[in-house]
Each structure stands twice: as C-alpha cells, then as structure tokens.
Amino acid sequence: MTPILLTIGGFLGAGKTTLIAQAASILAKRGKRVVVVTNDQAPELVDTAIIEMAGVPAAEVAGACFCCAFQDFAGKTRELIARHQPEVVLAEPVGSCVDIAATVLRPLAVEAGTSLHVAPFCVVVDPAALREVEAGRIDPATAYIYRLQLREADVLLLNKCDAETDPALPEAELSARCPSAAIFRISATAGDGVEGWLDAVLAAAPGGDKRIEVDYDTYAAGEAALGWLNATVDLHGSDWENVLPRLMQTIGLRGVAHLKCLLRSGGLVLVANSVTGRPEPHMRQLASGTPTPDARVIVNARVACPPAELRQAVEGALATLGLGGRVKSIRAFSPGRPVPVHRIG
Ligand SMILES: Nc1nc2c(ncn2[C@@H]2O[C@H](COP(=O)(O)OP(=O)(O)OP(=O)(O)O)[C@@H](O)[C@H]2O)c(=O)[nH]1
Ligand SMILES: [Mg+2]
Numbered sequence: 001m002t003p004i005l006l007t008i009g010g011f012l013g014a015g016k017t018t019l020i021a022q023a024a025s026i027l028a029k030r031g032k033r034v035v036v037v038t039n040d041q042a043p044e045l046v047d048t049a050i051i052e053m054a055g056v057p058a059a060e061v062a063g064a065c066f067c068c069a070f071q072d073f074a075g076k077t078r079e080l081i082a083r084h085q086p087e088v089v090l091a092e093p094v095g096s097c098v099d100i101a102a103t104v105l106r107p108l109a110v111e112a113g114t115s116l117h118v119a120p121f122c123v124v125v126d127p128a129a130l131r132e133v134e135a136g137r138i139d140p141a142t143a144y145i146y147r148l149q150l151r152e153a154d155v156l157l158l159n160k161c162d163a164e165t166d167p168a169l170p171e172a173e174l175s176a177r178c179p180s181a182a183i184f185r186i187s188a189t190a191g192d193g194v195e196g197w198l199d200a201v202l203a204a205a206p207g208g209d210k211r212i213e214v215d216y217d218t219y220a221a222g223e224a225a226l227g228w229l230n231a232t233v234d235l236h237g238s239d240w241e242n243v244l245p246r247l248m249q250t251i252g253l254r255g256v257a258h259l260k261c262l263l264r265s266g267g268l269v270l271v272a273n274s275v276t277g278r279p280e281p282h283m284r285q286l287a288s289g290t291p292t293p294d295a296r297v298i299v300n301a302r303v304a305c306p307p308a309e310l311r312q313a314v315e316g317a318l319a320t321l322g323l324g325g326r327v328k329s330i331r332a333f334s335p336g337r338p339v340p341v342h343r344i345g
Helices: 016-029 046-053 072-083 100-110 127-133 141-149 171-177 194-203 216-224 240-251 307-321
Strands: 006-009 034-040 060-061 088-091 120-125 155-158 182-185 228-238 255-266 266-274 278-288 294-303 328-335
Touching: 006 016, 006 100, 006 194, 016 034, 016 046, 016 088, 016 194, 034 046, 034 072, 046 060, 046 120, 046 141, 046 255, 046 266, 046 278, 046 294, 060 240, 072 088, 072 100, 100 255, 120 127, 120 141, 120 278, 127 141, 141 171, 141 216, 155 171, 155 194, 171 182, 182 194, 240 255, 240 266, 240 278, 240 307, 255 278, 294 307
Parallel strands: 006 088, 006 120, 034 060, 034 088, 120 155, 155 182
Antiparallel strands: 228 294, 228 328, 255 266, 255 294, 266 278
C-alpha cells in the first residue's frame, strides 16, 4: 500500500507537534502504523523527544528546513518507510517556513523512489498568534510569512479552541484570507475535532497544489528577524517542577515566537512552552517517574531578537538559577536565506 504523507505546517508554537502526537495516538489505536519526520535549523529538538516519548518512530531533519535539505528529507522519509512500512507519514516543517507546497510537496511527487500519496497540506493556526499578527505586533516581514502560510494551506486548523473564551473565533477572517481552504476547529491537546479532520484528510484526493507568489527577499528578512537558540544543559538540584517555569520566566524574553524547554531527571520528564500571544509558561508532565538530583534540559528558543541577546538571556538565566548549569552545547543564530533545492511553482 502507498503510504500517505500528511504534512502539518503553521507558525512557531501553533500546536503542530501536539497535533502530530495526538493524531499518531488516534491512528495507533486504529491499528495503523505511523512514523514522524521532524525538522529544525539545528539539532537537539524538544519536538523529536516528545514524539519519541509517545512511542512513535521518528527521524529528524536538522540543520536546514525541508526545502533546503530536500534530499535529506526525502532520504529520511524513504528510510522510515523501508524500516516501518507505515500507512501514514506525518511531517512537521519548521514553523518559520513557507512555500512548502512548491518546494517540498510537489518535488516529492516527482522524486524517484519516493512513492507517497500527498494528503492535503494542513496549516495549524493559534488564534492568539493570529490576533498578534492582525494587530501589527509582530515584525512585518515575519507577518508576511505568517499570512503566506495561511494562503498555501489546503486545510486550516483553528487550534486551541479549548483555551478560547471568545465565541467569535477568527473563522470568518481565515476564510476571507484563504477562501478555498477547508477550516476545522480543533483542540490538539484535548483531541476535540481531531478525528473528524483526520478522517477527512486521509480520505481526500491528493493536495499540496496551491500556487502562491513568494518574495524570497521578504521571506528571508522575516526569518532573519528571529533569533534561534538550541542548547543542552545539565543541572544539579531538586524541585524540578518549579525550576522549569522559573528558568523560562528568568529568560524572560518579550515577543517570543516559541520558547520551549524539556527537562529529564531520572524518570521525570517535563516540558514547558511560551508562545506568541500566550507568554505565560505552560508546563506539562510527559513522564512522572522518580527524579534524581541531576537533570538534563533542552532549550529551543525562537524569539524576535538578535541571537547574541538571546544567548545572553539564556546564559544569564542559567547562572541566576545557581544549579550548576553545565552547558553541553549551545548554538544561537538567525536562520540563513532559504534556498530551496527544487521549486515547482
Ligand atoms: N490550550 C491549548 N494549548 C495547545 C493546544 N495545542 C498546542 N498547545 C500548546 O501550544 C504550545 C506549542 O505547542 P507545539 O505543539 O509545541 O507547537 P508547534 O507548532 O509544534 O511549535 P514549533 O515546533 O516551535 O513550531 C504548547 O504549550 C502546547 O501545549 C491546544 O489545543 N490547546
Ligand atoms: Mg513543533
């Protein structure tokens, strides 16, 4: 059987990984084999750890986005298919990327050796981030990327409905921006609406054929406006449930696109996030085993500030914690100009 490639795009922090974990769990309960391909501009990903903890086979394309590392993406996808014979491949492109249909999905359809049914391209939207964009509170070039992401979607997923008290969720605004996209209201965490969406997209005709014009200079400027930091740090202490939000709060960056930290100590695994329009750190327990006095923390930060400032904020916060803070690795940079290997416009 030809595996279905279901690509879940959308802006940083929209809920892509949460949705992928939820979809993988629903499909596994239906007896389907699922694999996941994650993506980032640098290695050491919170997302890959989350997916692997959910018991789903995953591969990571790290160091560049799917479009710029197309051969790596196609190769990793082929390897996962050969090893696990999945019915569904779930893929998460980097949240600051756009032009996915032209540079990833259509090239895949012609790439020799990758036999896949490309499902409709789904883009996840956090209403809080959409409000920030509409209010002009994010960098104009980054907002350009955000709006283009909506325009190339076959399906828009209005996520985090559980956290919205306003009954007038911006559905009308979304249909105006992207008239031909189907819209589903979901909660990736609670699972509301997720089965209905999955049934629809897995049974649908192939997708990924929207054509959009992209100004690569503005696209590059929108990505370059973001500081990117991936770090792995060892801490020595206790009371990890309080340490993680304290670390996030001390990093204390404004205009966050997505700050996420994953802490492992013995059998305890915690993850905390702060996203555009929802700055208060939100913490979840992924595993509740007994902790030890040692913890390893992965920090992934994508923030609208220069990378040097971002690095200083993270290193300063680690020093303030006073828990040893032995940095195993740290990389801070701004994403380079996107140069897709293929573009089928
Ligand atoms: N309330 C609520 N929060 C959600 C929902 N889906 C995701 N979140 C939260 O949103 C934050 C970001 O979720 P992720 O799934 O990591 O977002 P992402 O789009 O994968 O982010 P990047 O990989 O950085 O682009 C986390 O704190 C999630 O718990 C939802 O349906 N409801
Ligand atoms: Mg993610």
